[in-house]
Amino acid sequence: MPLPQPELPEPAHPEVDSMLSRKFGKEIANYFSGSPLNRVSFLRPDHAFLSSAFKHPSANFLLFNKLEPLLASPTALHYAKYSDVQSIIGDDPFVTSEEDQIAEYNSTTYTPLLIFLGLDESKQGFKYKEHYKGQPYFALDVTPKLSVTEAAEKLIKDVEGKGLAFSKGRVHMSLRAQEAAIYAEARHLLDWNARNPFCGQCGHPTMSVNGGFKRTCPPKDASLKLERPSCATRTGISNLSFPRTDPTVIMAVVSANGRRILLGRQKRWPPYWYSTLAGFLEPAESVEEAVRREVWEESGIHLGRVVIHSTQPWPYPANLMIGAIGQAIPSGEEVNLGHDAELEDAKWFEAAEVREALRVGTSGLGEDAGPEYKEGGLRLPPKTAIAHQLISAVVNGFVSGTPMI
Amino acid sequence: MPLPQPELPEPAHPEVDSMLSRKFGKEIANYFSGSPLNRVSFLRPDHAFLSSAFKHPSANFLLFNKLEPLLASPTALHYAKYSDVQSIIGDDPFVTSEEDQIAEYNSTTYTPLLIFLGLDESKQGFKYKEHYKGQPYFALDVTPKLSVTEAAEKLIKDVEGKGLAFSKGRVHMSLRAQEAAIYAEARHLLDWNARNPFCGQCGHPTMSVNGGFKRTCPPKDASLKLERPSCATRTGISNLSFPRTDPTVIMAVVSANGRRILLGRQKRWPPYWYSTLAGFLEPAESVEEAVRREVWEESGIHLGRVVIHSTQPWPYPANLMIGAIGQAIPSGEEVNLGHDAELEDAKWFEAAEVREALRVGTSGLGEDAGPEYKEGGLRLPPKTAIAHQLISAVVNGFVSGTPMI
Structure with missing residues (x-):
C-alpha cells in the first residue's frame, strides 16, 4: 500500500510579484522547510517568557520516545497538553532563572530534554509583551530512563491506550509539510543535545539551556566536592555551545x-x-x-x-x-x-x-x-x-x- | 599606512561560456575561496600516500604558532620544508597505518597537529598512483608546548632570525587570494582539532586521524589500566567525528x-x-x-x-x-x-x-x-x-x- 502523499510547502509569499521573483521565478520550498512557527529566538534566555508559554493552556507538546515522534496519524503529529507532561517535567521547569539553574547544576540529576520550538502566530490566545502572540510549541523527550522511567512508561501506556503510536523509522516523510517542519526542528535539537552530554573542550558534563538551543559547561557541579577546571567555552563565545548543522x-x-x-x-x-x-x-x-x-x-x-x-x-x-x-x-x-x-x-x-x-x-x-x-x-x-x-x-x-x- | 590590497579570486573557469553563465552572469568567487589545491579527500586514510607526500622534497609546510601563520610578507605565506619540521613531528608520522596508531593510542603522548591540505596540481614532481600529482601542502602546529616546547622554541627562533614573522591578528586579509584560501583551510582545521580534544559523546580524549580531517574516540588508551567505556561514535558514523562548519x-x-x-x-x-x-x-x-x-x-x-x-x-x-x-x-x-x-x-x-x-x-x-x-x-x-x-x-x-x- 502506498503511503499517503505529503503536501509540499507553498512558497513563503506566493502573492509577492517582486523583481526577484520575476527574474528568478517562484521560490522552491523543499520538504522539512516551511515551518509555521516564529522561533522568537531572542526570547529563549527569558524564563519569564518560557514559563508563561509552558503553562499556557494552548501550549502544544510534541513527545519523542528514542527520537521517534508521537503520531496522530501517518500524516499528522499528536500534541500533548500541559497536564499530560507534568509527571515527566514538573509543574514549571522555568520557575527559577537560567543563571540560577546553572549555579545549582548537579550532574547526577536527570532532566528530560525540553525544547521551545516557537509560536504559531496564526493561533490566538497566548501573548507576551506587546509583540509576541500565538500558540506555544514545545518538544519533550519522554524516553523512559533514570528518574523518569516509571512516569514515562505510564505516559506512553496512556497515549498508546488512546490508539496513538510513536513512529517507527522514517515514516515522517508522509507528514503534512508544516508538521514535517515542526518535527524536523524538534528532532534536530533533541539529537544534538543527546549527542553532546560532554564538553568537547574539557570533557566534563554540560547542561541544556536557552530552551534547548544551547549547551553550557557549568563552572560548578553540586555532586562534586571540588570546583571543575576552567573551560575555554565559558569565556567568550564558543561554537561548541550552539547546535551543529x-x-x-x-x-x-x-x-x-x-x-x-x-x-x-x-x-x-x-x-x-x-x-x-x-x-x-x-x-x-x-x-x-x-x-x-x-x-x-x-x-x-x-x-x-x-x-x-x-x-x-x-x-x-x-x-x-x-x-x-x-x-x-x-x-x-x-x-x-x-x-x-x-x-x-x-x-x-x-x-x-x-x-x-x-x-x-x-x-x-x-x-x-x-x-x-x-x-x-x-x-x-x-x-x-x-x-x-x-x-x-x-x-x-x-x-x-x-x-x- | 593602508595595507596592501589583496587580489580577489578569479572565477573558477572564466573562459566557460555556459548556459548557466549566460543566464546568471559570471560566478562571484569570494575571498578565502579559490584554493589552488586538490584536497584528494579520499586519499587521507591512506598512510602510504601521506607518508610519501610528507617526505617529498617539494612538500610545503605552513607553520602556525597559536593559530597564527608564518608569513613571508604581508601578502604571502612562508612555507617550511621537510628538514625544518623533522625536529617537531619526527621523520615520518605516517610510518605505521592509521589502524595501528589508533590501537596504540596513549592520551599522555603529545603529538603536534599535522594537517594534509592537498596537492597543487600546477606544480610537477610528486606523484602517487596514476592520477594524483602535484606539490603536497601540509599545515603544522609549532606552538611551543609539552614535549615539543624546546624544539618549537628553537624552530621559531630560527625562522625569526631569517626575518620571517608569525602574523598578529587578522592581517590575513591582505594575503593574495590563493594564499588566503590555503590559510583558511589550515586555520579552520587546526582550530576545530584544538577545540575538540574530548569526545562530546563520552567525555574521553580523542585523537586526530585522516590527515587532520577526522577525530576518533579510541577504544583503548595505553596510559590507562582499564578499557575505556563504549562510545556511540565508534559504531556507525557520527558527525562529531568530522570537522564542524x-x-x-x-x-x-x-x-x-x-x-x-x-x-x-x-x-x-x-x-x-x-x-x-x-x-x-x-x-x-x-x-x-x-x-x-x-x-x-x-x-x-x-x-x-x-x-x-x-x-x-x-x-x-x-x-x-x-x-x-x-x-x-x-x-x-x-x-x-x-x-x-x-x-x-x-x-x-x-x-x-x-x-x-x-x-x-x-x-x-x-x-x-x-x-x-x-x-x-x-x-x-x-x-x-x-x-x-x-x-x-x-x-x-x-x-x-x-x-x-
Missing part, C-alpha cells in the same frame, strides 16, 4: 551542451534507481567549490559554472542540503569512478528519459514505483527530496533555456 | 520597489559604518527561511522572495557565509529594532548614496577610508567581505533590473 552539497549536473543530466547510484539502492550526486562541504570551501570537488571525486566530471537553486533542512541528524546546478566544461565530461569509491555507477541521461521517469518512476527508497512504471525504466527520488526538485528544474527548465531557480 | 546567512535587503537597500550597524563599529545584516542558520531552517527570520528579528522587515547569490568560507573559527538577496514585501518595510537587540541602527539607503560609498568609503574595520572619503559619508566593508559583493550586486545590478547573481 552540517552543510551538504547536492547537485544536478548538466552536460556542456545543456541537453543531458548526470545521475549516479549507490550499490545499496534498488535496481534502476539513480539520483543526483551529493556530499559534505569541507572546512574553508565555498559551496561552489564543494560542488566541483564532490562531482570530480565521485564521477571524474569537471564543472564550470555552479548556481545555487534552493536549500532543504534534513534532520538525519543535522544536515542542511544546499541544492545546486552545475554545468560540465566541454573537455570534462568523461566519467571516472576510480577516485572515490562511493558510487556504483554514474552516467549521462537524455532529458526525455528523465522527464518520463519523473512522471512514472518516482517513490521513496523503500517503496514501489507508481502503476505506470515498467520494469527496467529509470527510477528517481520522490518530491519530498531536493534531488527530485533539482532534476525537475534541469529537465523541465534548463534544457528548454529557462532554468527554474 | 557553521552555516551563516548574510543578506542584502532590497525595498519592495527595488530602489533602496537596508543596511545595519553594530554599536562597536566606527562612526558612519554600515553593512548587510547577518546571523547563524538554525537547526531545520532552509537558508531562505533563516534569511527571513534574521532580517525580521534584527530589523522588523518582512521579506518575500530570497535568492542565494554566492558563498564565502570564513575561518573565524568555522563559518560558511551564505550570501543572499531578499526583497521586502510592500507592507513590511517598517524598521523595528526592538525584537533582538543586536543592532544599534538599521535603515534604508538610496542606491546612489551606496554606489558613492562603494567608490570612496570602503576599508577594513580597523583601517581608514580612502583619500576621497569625506567625514560623515557612508562607510562600507572592503572587497574581501561578501557583504561588499552583495551590496555591489544590488546597487550596480538589481536596481537597474539585472541582479548580478
Whole structure:
C-alpha cells in the first residue's frame, strides 16, 4: 500500500510579484522547510517568557520516545497538553532563572530534554509583551530512563491506550509539510543535545539551556566536592555551545551542451534507481567549490559554472542540503569512478528519459514505483527530496533555456 | 599606512561560456575561496600516500604558532620544508597505518597537529598512483608546548632570525587570494582539532586521524589500566567525528520597489559604518527561511522572495557565509529594532548614496577610508567581505533590473 502523499510547502509569499521573483521565478520550498512557527529566538534566555508559554493552556507538546515522534496519524503529529507532561517535567521547569539553574547544576540529576520550538502566530490566545502572540510549541523527550522511567512508561501506556503510536523509522516523510517542519526542528535539537552530554573542550558534563538551543559547561557541579577546571567555552563565545548543522552539497549536473543530466547510484539502492550526486562541504570551501570537488571525486566530471537553486533542512541528524546546478566544461565530461569509491555507477541521461521517469518512476527508497512504471525504466527520488526538485528544474527548465531557480 | 590590497579570486573557469553563465552572469568567487589545491579527500586514510607526500622534497609546510601563520610578507605565506619540521613531528608520522596508531593510542603522548591540505596540481614532481600529482601542502602546529616546547622554541627562533614573522591578528586579509584560501583551510582545521580534544559523546580524549580531517574516540588508551567505556561514535558514523562548519546567512535587503537597500550597524563599529545584516542558520531552517527570520528579528522587515547569490568560507573559527538577496514585501518595510537587540541602527539607503560609498568609503574595520572619503559619508566593508559583493550586486545590478547573481 502506498503511503499517503505529503503536501509540499507553498512558497513563503506566493502573492509577492517582486523583481526577484520575476527574474528568478517562484521560490522552491523543499520538504522539512516551511515551518509555521516564529522561533522568537531572542526570547529563549527569558524564563519569564518560557514559563508563561509552558503553562499556557494552548501550549502544544510534541513527545519523542528514542527520537521517534508521537503520531496522530501517518500524516499528522499528536500534541500533548500541559497536564499530560507534568509527571515527566514538573509543574514549571522555568520557575527559577537560567543563571540560577546553572549555579545549582548537579550532574547526577536527570532532566528530560525540553525544547521551545516557537509560536504559531496564526493561533490566538497566548501573548507576551506587546509583540509576541500565538500558540506555544514545545518538544519533550519522554524516553523512559533514570528518574523518569516509571512516569514515562505510564505516559506512553496512556497515549498508546488512546490508539496513538510513536513512529517507527522514517515514516515522517508522509507528514503534512508544516508538521514535517515542526518535527524536523524538534528532532534536530533533541539529537544534538543527546549527542553532546560532554564538553568537547574539557570533557566534563554540560547542561541544556536557552530552551534547548544551547549547551553550557557549568563552572560548578553540586555532586562534586571540588570546583571543575576552567573551560575555554565559558569565556567568550564558543561554537561548541550552539547546535551543529552540517552543510551538504547536492547537485544536478548538466552536460556542456545543456541537453543531458548526470545521475549516479549507490550499490545499496534498488535496481534502476539513480539520483543526483551529493556530499559534505569541507572546512574553508565555498559551496561552489564543494560542488566541483564532490562531482570530480565521485564521477571524474569537471564543472564550470555552479548556481545555487534552493536549500532543504534534513534532520538525519543535522544536515542542511544546499541544492545546486552545475554545468560540465566541454573537455570534462568523461566519467571516472576510480577516485572515490562511493558510487556504483554514474552516467549521462537524455532529458526525455528523465522527464518520463519523473512522471512514472518516482517513490521513496523503500517503496514501489507508481502503476505506470515498467520494469527496467529509470527510477528517481520522490518530491519530498531536493534531488527530485533539482532534476525537475534541469529537465523541465534548463534544457528548454529557462532554468527554474 | 593602508595595507596592501589583496587580489580577489578569479572565477573558477572564466573562459566557460555556459548556459548557466549566460543566464546568471559570471560566478562571484569570494575571498578565502579559490584554493589552488586538490584536497584528494579520499586519499587521507591512506598512510602510504601521506607518508610519501610528507617526505617529498617539494612538500610545503605552513607553520602556525597559536593559530597564527608564518608569513613571508604581508601578502604571502612562508612555507617550511621537510628538514625544518623533522625536529617537531619526527621523520615520518605516517610510518605505521592509521589502524595501528589508533590501537596504540596513549592520551599522555603529545603529538603536534599535522594537517594534509592537498596537492597543487600546477606544480610537477610528486606523484602517487596514476592520477594524483602535484606539490603536497601540509599545515603544522609549532606552538611551543609539552614535549615539543624546546624544539618549537628553537624552530621559531630560527625562522625569526631569517626575518620571517608569525602574523598578529587578522592581517590575513591582505594575503593574495590563493594564499588566503590555503590559510583558511589550515586555520579552520587546526582550530576545530584544538577545540575538540574530548569526545562530546563520552567525555574521553580523542585523537586526530585522516590527515587532520577526522577525530576518533579510541577504544583503548595505553596510559590507562582499564578499557575505556563504549562510545556511540565508534559504531556507525557520527558527525562529531568530522570537522564542524557553521552555516551563516548574510543578506542584502532590497525595498519592495527595488530602489533602496537596508543596511545595519553594530554599536562597536566606527562612526558612519554600515553593512548587510547577518546571523547563524538554525537547526531545520532552509537558508531562505533563516534569511527571513534574521532580517525580521534584527530589523522588523518582512521579506518575500530570497535568492542565494554566492558563498564565502570564513575561518573565524568555522563559518560558511551564505550570501543572499531578499526583497521586502510592500507592507513590511517598517524598521523595528526592538525584537533582538543586536543592532544599534538599521535603515534604508538610496542606491546612489551606496554606489558613492562603494567608490570612496570602503576599508577594513580597523583601517581608514580612502583619500576621497569625506567625514560623515557612508562607510562600507572592503572587497574581501561578501557583504561588499552583495551590496555591489544590488546597487550596480538589481536596481537597474539585472541582479548580478
